[in-house]
Amino acid sequence: MPERILLQADYILTWDGELKLITQGEIVIEDSLITYLGSRQERPAENFGRVLKIRDSLVIPGFVNTHTHAAMALFRGYADDLSLQEWLQDKIWPAEAKLSSEDIYWGTLLAIAEMLKGGTTCFADMYFHMDEVARACLESGIRASLAQGLIGTDKIKGELGLRQSRSLVQNWHNEGEGRITVMLGPHAPYTCPPDYLYKVGELAGDLRVPIHIHLAETRREVEESRREHGKTPVELIAEVGLLEHDLLAAHCVHLAEADLGLLAAKNVAVAHNPGSNLKLGSGVAPVTELLQKGALVSLGTDGAASNNNLDLLEEMRLAALLQKGLREDPAAIPAETAFKMATVNGARALFLPAETGQLKVGAKADLAVLKIDKPHLSPPHSFLAHLVYSAAAADVYLVMVDGRVLMENGHLLTLDEEKILFEAPPRAQRLTE
Amino acid sequence: MPERILLQADYILTWDGELKLITQGEIVIEDSLITYLGSRQERPAENFGRVLKIRDSLVIPGFVNTHTHAAMALFRGYADDLSLQEWLQDKIWPAEAKLSSEDIYWGTLLAIAEMLKGGTTCFADMYFHMDEVARACLESGIRASLAQGLIGTDKIKGELGLRQSRSLVQNWHNEGEGRITVMLGPHAPYTCPPDYLYKVGELAGDLRVPIHIHLAETRREVEESRREHGKTPVELIAEVGLLEHDLLAAHCVHLAEADLGLLAAKNVAVAHNPGSNLKLGSGVAPVTELLQKGALVSLGTDGAASNNNLDLLEEMRLAALLQKGLREDPAAIPAETAFKMATVNGARALFLPAETGQLKVGAKADLAVLKIDKPHLSPPHSFLAHLVYSAAAADVYLVMVDGRVLMENGHLLTLDEEKILFEAPPRAQRLTE
Numbered sequence: 023m024p025e026r027i028l029l030q031a032d033y034i035l036t037w038d039g040e041l042k043l044i045t046q047g048e049i050v051i052e053d054s055l056i057t058y059l060g061s062r063q064e065r066p067a068e069n070f071g072r073v074l075k076i077r078d079s080l081v082i083p084g085f086v087n088t089h090t091h092a093a094m095a096l097f098r099g100y101a102d103d104l105s106l107q108e109w110l111q112d113k114i115w116p117a118e119a120k121l122s123s124e125d126i127y128w129g130t131l132l133a134i135a136e137m138l139k140g141g142t143t144c145f146a147d148m149y150f151h152m153d154e155v156a157r158a159c160l161e162s163g164i165r166a167s168l169a170q171g172l173i174g175t176d177k178i179k180g181e182l183g184l185r186q187s188r189s190l191v192q193n194w195h196n197e198g199e200g201r202i203t204v205m206l207g208p209h210a211p212y213t214c215p216p217d218y219l220y221k222v223g224e225l226a227g228d229l230r231v232p233i234h235i236h237l238a239e240t241r242r243e244v245e246e247s248r249r250e251h252g253k254t255p256v257e258l259i260a261e262v263g264l265l266e267h268d269l270l271a272a273h274c275v276h277l278a279e280a281d282l283g284l285l286a287a288k289n290v291a292v293a294h295n296p297g298s299n300l301k302l303g304s305g306v307a308p309v310t311e312l313l314q315k316g317a318l319v320s321l322g323t324d325g326a327a328s329n330n331n332l333d334l335l336e337e338m339r340l341a342a343l344l345q346k347g348l349r350e351d352p353a354a355i356p357a358e359t360a361f362k363m364a365t366v367n368g369a370r371a372l373f374l375p376a377e378t379g380q381l382k383v384g385a386k387a388d389l390a391v392l393k394i395d396k397p398h399l400s401p402p403h404s405f406l407a408h409l410v411y412s413a414a415a416a417d418v419y420l421v422m423v424d425g426r427v428l429m430e431n432g433h434l435l436t437l438d439e440e441k442i443l444f445e446a447p448p449r450a451q452r453l454t455e
Numbered sequence: 456m457p458e459r460i461l462l463q464a465d466y467i468l469t470w471d472g473e474l475k476l477i478t479q480g481e482i483v484i485e486d487s488l489i490t491y492l493g494s495r496q497e498r499p500a501e502n503f504g505r506v507l508k509i510r511d512s513l514v515i516p517g518f519v520n521t522h523t524h525a526a527m528a529l530f531r532g533y534a535d536d537l538s539l540q541e542w543l544q545d546k547i548w549p550a551e552a553k554l555s556s557e558d559i560y561w562g563t564l565l566a567i568a569e570m571l572k573g574g575t576t577c578f579a580d581m582y583f584h585m586d587e588v589a590r591a592c593l594e595s596g597i598r599a600s601l602a603q604g605l606i607g608t609d610k611i612k613g614e615l616g617l618r619q620s621r622s623l624v625q626n627w628h629n630e631g632e633g634r635i636t637v638m639l640g641p642h643a644p645y646t647c648p649p650d651y652l653y654k655v656g657e658l659a660g661d662l663r664v665p666i667h668i669h670l671a672e673t674r675r676e677v678e679e680s681r682r683e684h685g686k687t688p689v690e691l692i693a694e695v696g697l698l699e700h701d702l703l704a705a706h707c708v709h710l711a712e713a714d715l716g717l718l719a720a721k722n723v724a725v726a727h728n729p730g731s732n733l734k735l736g737s738g739v740a741p742v743t744e745l746l747q748k749g750a751l752v753s754l755g756t757d758g759a760a761s762n763n764n765l766d767l768l769e770e771m772r773l774a775a776l777l778q779k780g781l782r783e784d785p786a787a788i789p790a791e792t793a794f795k796m797a798t799v800n801g802a803r804a805l806f807l808p809a810e811t812g813q814l815k816v817g818a819k820a821d822l823a824v825l826k827i828d829k830p831h832l833s834p835p836h837s838f839l840a841h842l843v844y845s846a847a848a849a850d851v852y853l854v855m856v857d858g859r860v861l862m863e864n865g866h867l868l869t870l871d872e873e874k875i876l877f878e879a880p881p882r883a884q885r886l887t888e
Contacts, residue, residue, distance in 0.1 A: 098836065099834075099837040099838075104786065106785060136830035140831075241783065300776035300780030301779055303784045303787070329844070329845075330841070330845040331831045331844070333831070340776075344733065346734055347733030347734070347738060348733075348739070348781075350674065350738055352537060353537065353736075354736070356535075356536035357535060397528075398569045398765070400528075401531065401532075401879050401882075403530070403532035404532040404535070407532035407763065408531070408763070411535060414766075414847050415847060416850075417849075443833055447833060450834030454836065
């Protein structure tokens with residue numbers, strides 16, 4: 023049971039309708055919620071189960087990673103600098119075919135360990151053996167939105183996937199005091215025919231859960247969609263009704279002008295994955311245009327086989343830098359926008375309650391504390407700028423999810439990091455032999 | 456006096472004509488040089504001043520940052536998300552006008568502290584009050600190539616700069632047992648008229664030192680050069696003879712086809728600054744084309760006012776990812792190429808002895824040791840891939856320059872980090888008030 027916690031810090035940075043920076047402030051956490059946030063008050067220490075007075079500290083909302091395949095951490099560094107075709111067909115798919123449910127469990131734990139240490143408090147996963155992923159999430163205490171990846175090209179496997187997804191929702195949706203939620207995960211328009219996508223939409227409506235899909239990731243995907251269906255991938259999934267549901271669309275790199283308008287008008291949540299899109303040679307998503315149209319843009323790492331880390335700070339920085347550099351406009355994606363993409367937009371993209379992803383009274387206490395007594399974070403001109411343009415995952419000193427401290431001073435409190443680092447390598451080697 | 460050191464590590468990664476990965480190896484360092492590198496031998500511990508047996512470790516050559524303005528660390532986070540014009544004219548230049556020599560000293564120490572902690576063992580600086588920069592380098596023990604920034608538009612200041620540069624060479628070139636070298640630093644073709652650049656070239660020949668210049672950084676610079684001189688910046692400096700000297704050219708973002716050939720044919724060393732070029736909205740240098748022509752491409756951070764950190768790992772990753780993403784070719788700039796850019800190419804770009812930037816017998820012992828017992832560096836499929844695509848500055852555990860340990864387990868051994876973090880902020884505030 024989470025205890026009553028008082029957290030005092032030098033700086034508290036959040037976005038709550040506008041950017042807020044509180045100096046010498048404090049946060050009171052009761053059960054899973056923030057019940058006070060502001061300047062310091064007279065508060066007897068005995069009223070708290072824990073008092074965390076952290077010197078030289080900056081508190082921010084925890085990062086939300088809105089698109090990954092956690093267990094692919096087992097394939098980190100296994101296949102790099104290859105064409106997408108070789109990467110998938112010769113390397114990733116054969117290795118994935120050998121994955122056991124125990125592999126998925128340990129791979130997911132490896133990913134969660136990394137994410138927690140870097141300040142990520144919530145992630146959206148799409149993979150398989152999702153019961154094992156849920157088990158790993160539950161044990162770690164992290165918040166997660168889980169989707170079984172569905173492939174619709176094989177009729178029998180497609181139907182099985184839908185049944186498994188239904189079970190996943192029944193068994194896991196809102197488990198772990200609500201930390202675990204479930205989505206349906208049709209892999210992509212090019213692996214799920216229109217009639218199958220229509221069924222997925224029906225099931226999502228029936229179960230009242232959102233949908234998580236890969237969309238318009240590569241130029242080739244769009245060209246093939248136009249050739250086969252006479253439509254872009256966005257138009258195709260619009261036609262089968264998916265945009266009428268709560269929809270999280272990962273990548274969205276290659277969009278036509280009409281696609282941009284559709285995604286914005288239908289409140290589709292975009293998971294922008296700048297690192298993976300660069301590394302696989304997919305390109306750069308038109309984030310500025312999406313934001314100009316009013317679309318919701320969040321950030322994802324994708325799996326560690328194509329990133330190769332799960333570091334939201336890196337994605338946040340990359341998202342801002344890419345738009346500035348490629349548009350030759352240093353004012354594109356200012357620091358505040360990048361910060362929102364990594365936090366509050368992420369929570370919205372996972373269809374979590376409105377106040378999640380922010381630090382405010384009534385919000386879930388999902389937060390990260392960074393230590394700022396470091397050369398690369400000095401002098402203190404702007405901690406927002408330092409966070410977006412200079413900070414690193416290793417600056418994260420403490421992480422709290424749902425009011426519970428999961429990492430402190432580099433140590434994971436709910437996971438056995440040594441055991442994870444012992445279990446992962448032999449599994450990774452067996453899978454890639 | 457550096458002592459005789461034995462360093463044992465799990466992995467030693469270097470490039471020495473080809474990529475080398477030694478497992479369970481060791482390095483012997485005597486005075487400033489590597490005298491053995493290979494598998495472990497019977498060696499009595501009493502033969503060594505220090506025995507460093509570092510578990511879960513990866514040794515690499517130290518990173519070489521070939522373009523920065525170290526003391527601008529004082530302006531980190533002061534001016535972001537602004538057009539280049541506003542950034543320079545309204546923010547940076549007025550703040551720089553207030554810089555005292557003591558500010559430069561402390562700002563440089565702040566930068567060196569950050570660089571050492573992130574595995575950088577050598578950097579090329581262009582700024583002013585360079586005696587103070589040299590003093591900071593000497594105290595820290597880092598290797599550096601220093602250039603006074605020269606502006607030729609004002610005749611009197613231009614002449615003064617040349618005289619100061621001559622003094623800098625006389626006073627500091629090859630000081631600190633050779634760790635400090637000096638270049639001439641004509642700021643850029645647009646701030647140094649052709650006749651002045653010609654004089655700089657003459658002086659460089661006279662003093663036998665290389666030249667460090669900003670070149671073709673922005674689209675506007677190239678357009679103005681064409682309008683005023685009928686030539687690209689590269690053609691312009693070629694005409695005044697600068698390409699006949701040892702030349703380090705920073706940025707090289709906007710290059711014509713003929714420029715690419717010229718830079719390669721004349722063995723110009725390019726300092727690619729991907730982070731700064733993106734952040735200031737300058738664009739992305741044609742690195743793949745430069746490499747295809749046979750040009751030498753190294754990596755720089757530029758100053759922390761436009762980066763905003765001095766992290767060569769970040770630049771290395773960005774250099775690789777950008778070429779892959781923008782060319783839609785995941786095989787562009789493979790990990791080995793990126794690694795070379797950050798190490799051996801950097802040493803060559805600073806015209807250091809041929810073996811510098813590599814780990815080999817006879818080379819200067821400039822190296823970094825990373826701890827690899829971390830989730831984001833597991834499983835051990837490829838430590839080259841982990842280094843380029845996943846590692847972080849904070850993974851650096853030990854740094855040695857010229858055979859001397861300057862940082863160990865996060866602690867700087869030659870610098871007083873606490874004092875630097877105490878001195879820098881009030882100076883930064885005064886400068887930006």
